[in-house]
Amino acid sequence: MESLLRYFDMLCLIPKAPNSISTPEILEKLQNMDYAVDLRTVQRDLVKLSASPLFPIANTENTKPLRWFWIDNSSPMQLPMISTDEALTFKLAEMFLEPLLPPSVRARLTGYFDLADKRLKESKFEHWIEKVGIVPNNLPLLPAEIEPSVLAVVYEALLKNLRFKATYQAVNKSPKIYEINPLGLVFRHNSIYLVATIFDYTDVKQLALHRFKEAELSDRIVLVPADFALEDYIAQGSFSYPVDNHLKDITLKLKVNGFLKQMLLETPLCEKQKISDIDDEHYLLEATVTNTEQLHWWIRSFGSGIEVLEPLELREAFVLEAEALSEMYCKSDNHLNSKSTFL
Amino acid sequence: MESLLRYFDMLCLIPKAPNSISTPEILEKLQNMDYAVDLRTVQRDLVKLSASPLFPIANTENTKPLRWFWIDNSSPMQLPMISTDEALTFKLAEMFLEPLLPPSVRARLTGYFDLADKRLKESKFEHWIEKVGIVPNNLPLLPAEIEPSVLAVVYEALLKNLRFKATYQAVNKSPKIYEINPLGLVFRHNSIYLVATIFDYTDVKQLALHRFKEAELSDRIVLVPADFALEDYIAQGSFSYPVDNHLKDITLKLKVNGFLKQMLLETPLCEKQKISDIDDEHYLLEATVTNTEQLHWWIRSFGSGIEVLEPLELREAFVLEAEALSEMYCKSDNHLNSKSTFL
DNA sequence: ATCAATGCGACAAACTTGGACGTTTTCATA
DNA sequence: TATGAAAACGTCCAAGTTTGTCGCATTGAT
Numbered sequence: 001m002e003s004l005l006r007y008f009d010m011l012c013l014i015p016k017a018p019n020s021i022s023t024p025e026i027l028e029k030l031q032n033m034d035y036a037v038d039l040r041t042v043q044r045d046l047v048k049l050s051a052s053p054l055f056p057i058a059n060t061e062n063t064k065p066l067r068w069f070w071i072d073n074s075s076p077m078q079l080p081m082i083s084t085d086e087a088l089t090f091k092l093a094e095m096f097l098e099p100l101l102p103p104s105v106r107a108r109l110t111g112y113f114d115l116a117d118k119r120l121k122e123s124k125f126e127h128w129i130e131k132v133g134i135v136p137n138n139l140p141l142l143p144a145e146i147e148p149s150v151l152a153v154v155y156e157a158l159l160k161n162l163r164f165k166a167t168y169q170a171v172n173k174s175p176k177i178y179e180i181n182p183l184g185l186v187f188r189h190n191s192i193y194l195v196a197t198i199f200d201y202t203d204v205k206q207l208a209l210h211r212f213k214e215a216e217l218s219d220r221i222v223l224v225p226a227d228f229a230l231e232d233y234i235a236q237g238s239f240s241y242p243v244d245n246h247l248k249d250i251t252l253k254l255k256v257n258g259f260l261k262q263m264l265l266e267t268p269l270c271e272k273q274k275i276s277d278i279d280d281e282h283y284l285l286e287a288t289v290t291n292t293e294q295l296h297w298w299i300r301s302f303g304s305g306i307e308v309l310e311p312l313e314l315r316e317a318f319v320l321e322a323e324a325l326s327e328m329y330c331k332s333d334n335h336l337n338s339k340s341t342f343l
Numbered sequence: 344m345e346s347l348l349r350y351f352d353m354l355c356l357i358p359k360a361p362n363s364i365s366t367p368e369i370l371e372k373l374q375n376m377d378y379a380v381d382l383r384t385v386q387r388d389l390v391k392l393s394a395s396p397l398f399p400i401a402n403t404e405n406t407k408p409l410r411w412f413w414i415d416n417s418s419p420m421q422l423p424m425i426s427t428d429e430a431l432t433f434k435l436a437e438m439f440l441e442p443l444l445p446p447s448v449r450a451r452l453t454g455y456f457d458l459a460d461k462r463l464k465e466s467k468f469e470h471w472i473e474k475v476g477i478v479p480n481n482l483p484l485l486p487a488e489i490e491p492s493v494l495a496v497v498y499e500a501l502l503k504n505l506r507f508k509a510t511y512q513a514v515n516k517s518p519k520i521y522e523i524n525p526l527g528l529v530f531r532h533n534s535i536y537l538v539a540t541i542f543d544y545t546d547v548k549q550l551a552l553h554r555f556k557e558a559e560l561s562d563r564i565v566l567v568p569a570d571f572a573l574e575d576y577i578a579q580g581s582f583s584y585p586v587d588n589h590l591k592d593i594t595l596k597l598k599v600n601g602f603l604k605q606m607l608l609e610t611p612l613c614e615k616q617k618i619s620d621i622d623d624e625h626y627l628l629e630a631t632v633t634n635t636e637q638l639h640w641w642i643r644s645f646g647s648g649i650e651v652l653e654p655l656e657l658r659e660a661f662v663l664e665a666e667a668l669s670e671m672y673c674k675s676d677n678h679l680n681s682k683s684t685f686l
Numbered sequence: 687a688t689c690a691a692t693g694c695g696a697c698a699a700a701c702t703t704g705g706a707c708g709t710t711t712t713c714a715t716a
Numbered sequence: 717t718a719t720g721a722a723a724a725c726g727t728c729c730a731a732g733t734t735t736g737t738c739g740c741a742t743t744g745a746t
Contacts, residue, residue, distance in 0.1 A: 001391050001394075001395070001733085003347075003702095003703070003704090003733095004347060004350055004395075005395060005397060007347055008397060011422050011423075012422065012424055014423065015423065015424070015426070016423045016424075016426050022723095023723075023724085024722085024723075037704080037705095038704065038705060038706090039723080039724090040704075040705075040706090040724090040725085041703080041704055041705080043723085043724065043725075044703090044704080044725090047725095048344050051344075052344070052347075052348060054348060054351060055422070062712095063712090064711080064712050064713065064722075064723060064724080065722080065723065065724095066723080066724075070422075070423040072423075076421045076422065076423060076425075077421060077422045078419045078420060078421035078422070079354050079355070079398070079413075079419065079420045079421070080354070080357065080358065080359050080413040080419060081355050081358070082419075083358065083359050083362075084502060085451055085495070085498050085499075086451055086452065086454075088498060088502075089448060089449075089451040089452050090452070092444070092448065092530075093436060093440055093444070093452065096439075096440060096443050096444065096530075097436055097439060097440070100439050101435070101436070101439065105432060105435065106432075108428055108429055108432040109429065109432050109433070109436065111429075112455075123502075125502050128501065128502060130527075130572070130573060130574070131501050131526070131527040131528060131573055132527065132528050132529075132530070132573070133527060133528070133529045133530070133573050133574065133577045134529070134530045134531070135529060135530065135531035135532075135577060136637065138481050138637060138640075138641065140637075141610040141611065141612060142610060142611050142612070142613070142614065143610060144609050144610055152428075155428055155431065158471065158474050159427065159431075159468050159471060171605070171608075183474070184473075184474040184475065184476060185474060185475045185476070186475075186476045186477070186478060187435075187439075187475070187476070187477045187478065188477070188478035189478075189606065189609070189610055190610045191609055191610060208609065210609070229473070230473060230474055230475070230476050231473070231476065234476045234478060262514070263532065264484075265514075266487045266532070266534050266551060266553065267484040267485060267486060267487055267532055267533045267534055268484065268485045269484060269485070270485065271485065294479065294481060294483075297481075297644035297645075298481065298644070300643050300644045300645070300646050301640035301641070301643045301644040302640075302643070303643050303664045303667070303668060304664060304667040304668050304671050307671050307672070315672075318672060319672045319673065321646045321647060322665070322668040322669045322671070322672040322673065323669065323672075323673065324646070324647040325646060325647050325665040325668060325669070326665045326666065326668070326669035326673075328647050328650050328665070329650070329658075329661060329662045329665040329666075330662065330665065330666065330669075344702085346702090346733095346734070346735095365692095366692075366693085367691080367692080380735080380736095381735070381736055381737085382692080382693095383693090383694085383735075383736070383737080384734080384735055384736080386692085386693065386694080387694095387734085387735080390694095406743095407691075407692060407693080407742080407743050407744065408691080408692065408693095409692080409693075
C-alpha cells in the first residue's frame, strides 16, 4: 500500500513532455516526502510504470541521468473520472469560448475538451451536442490570429517577470525589433493587447499580440513602473471604454418597449432595477449602472426601442446622436423615401 | 504491478458522490477487464484505498452490498499534473465564462478552477491574475438564476432521453405542473431556454429555465417530432434573430469612421472584406455577411460612426430608424436643447 | 423460516518488494 | 588519455504483502 502511494507521488513529480526530471531528482523529492527508498527502487519503479500502457511515460534513452517525462498529446487521466455533466459543461464552455479566445490560447485546453468528448462517447451521450445551441447576442467578428510561439513567449515572460525581444510591426510601419518590458495582457474585441514599456522608456504602450512576428525570451528582469496596476490602467480608460475617462455610477431612467421590458425582467441591468408601466406599450426602467461606453453601445443597439429620459446629460448626448444620424441618412434619402415625415 | 493497475482501474470505476457503485458491481467490471480476482480481494482493496487520505472514497455504511463513491467537493487529481500554462488558461476561461454562464452551470467546473488556483499558488504565479484584464465589448447583464436541482434534472433528462415533470411559472401566470418532453437547450442573452413539447402536444415551445420552480425525472421516453433538429429550429428564427425569418447573405457597403476602420482591420467582419478610402475621415467597407438581427444591433451600436450604403433595403431600414429616433428625441427636446440644429 | 448474498476476520501459500552488492556505462576532470 | 564519480542495470534473498479459501455473522428477499 505504501508503494501505491509512492507510485502516485512519483507520477505526480514527472512533468509533461517538453520538460523532464532525472531519476536522482525524483529520488531526492521522494526522500523529502519521507519515503525512505533507494535509488535502485526508483529506477525499478519507473521502468515498471512506463511498461504499462496506462502511464505513457518515457525517458531520454541516451543521457546518463535518465530524464523522465509524460509522452504527450494524450488527454490527462483523472480521478475521480470526469462525470458526464462535467463533460457536458466542458463542451458548453468550449462552444462559448470558441469565438472569444484565439485558437492558440484555446489549444491549451484541448486535452480537457477531448477528455470530455471521450467521456460523452463512451456514455453514448454524443448526441448531446446536437441538443445544445448558443445564440450569441453580439456579432461574431473574426479573431485576430496570433503566432503560437509568440504567445508562448509572452506567457512565459509575464510569468517569470522577464523581458523579451520581439519583432513588432506597428500599423503602416515596417517591422522593428524591440526589447519589451511586459506589464499585463488585456483581452478586448477578440484581440489580445500586451501592456508594456519598451527598452528603458517609461511610457506605457499597448501592443496588439497579432502584430508581433517573432519573440524570444530575454534574461533581463521586468521593471514595473511605480504605482502601475493593470486594473487601474484599464479603469483609467486606457482602453477608451469608460466615458469621460473615469467610471461613474449613474441612475438611469429609460422608456423601453415590451420586448426590452421582458428581457430586462429576465436579465436585469442591476440588482435593484425597477420597472413600471408608462402606457400600454411603454415601460419606465430605473437602474443604477456604471456609465461606460458599453452602456452607450447597448442603448444604441436597440434604436428607438429605448428612449433615455435621465440623466439629462446622457439624454442630451443621445439627442445629439439622433440628430447626427438623421442628418446623415435623411439628407440624401428624403427624396426617395416617401414614408419619411418632415421634421 | 498488476495490483497497481487494478487499483487504478478500480478507482476509475467509482463515481462521484451522488452516484455510487456496489462492491459486486466493481468485481464484475474488473472481471470483464480480465482481472481474475476474488470478491474478498475487492473488498480488502477498497478498504485499503479509502484508508489513504489521497483517495477520498467512502461507502454507505449500513447497506448490505456496500456502495462506494468519491467524497465530493474535492478538486480532481490528475496525471500528468496540470501544467502552469493550462492553469493560466483555465483562469482565463473562468474570467471569460463568468458573465456568460449562469452560476449553477459554472459551478460544475469549480473543481478545475480550484485545481488551477492551487497549481498557480504552489508555483508562486498567483500574481498572474493581476496581469490579465478582460474588457468586454458588451454590457454585462445579470444572468437569470436557475435552480440547481432543476438544471440537474434537465441535463439528465436531455442526456437520457427522458421526460420530466416540472412546475413552470409562465410570465404573469400562476405556476402549473407540466410533463415536459425536452428537445434541446438554447443559451441566449445570459438565459437558458429549454426547447420542448408539453404532454403529448406537438407544438414546440421555448421555456426559460429560470421559470421552473422544481423538476423531477419521469420514466417516459422523449418523443422527437418528425424532422425536428435544434439547429434548424434556431436557424428558422425561432429565437427571433435572423431577419425576415430566414438567413440570407448580403453584401454590405458601409461608410465608416477611422476608429471602426482600424477595428475592422484587426478583427474583420469576414475573410474577404475590403476597405478603401472615401475621404480623409471616412472609409468604404465592403463585406459579405449573414443578415441577422445581431448585425443590425452591431451597426446601430456605433451610431453615426457607420452609414449603411448598401444593400438598399438595409439602408432604408436604417433611414426609417433614424427618423424614428429623431422624432422620439427631437420632438420633446427641441425647446430645451440649444445645441440642436433645426432640421 | 429459509436461503442467497455480502461483509469480515483468520490463516497459509504465493508472490512482490526493496536493499545489498557487483558489473557496466557514461561523462567530467585531471 | 587515464581516472573517478555517478548512474543504470542484473541478481539474490529475506521481509513483507497480497490473495484465495474457509468459517461465521448479518441482512434482505422469498
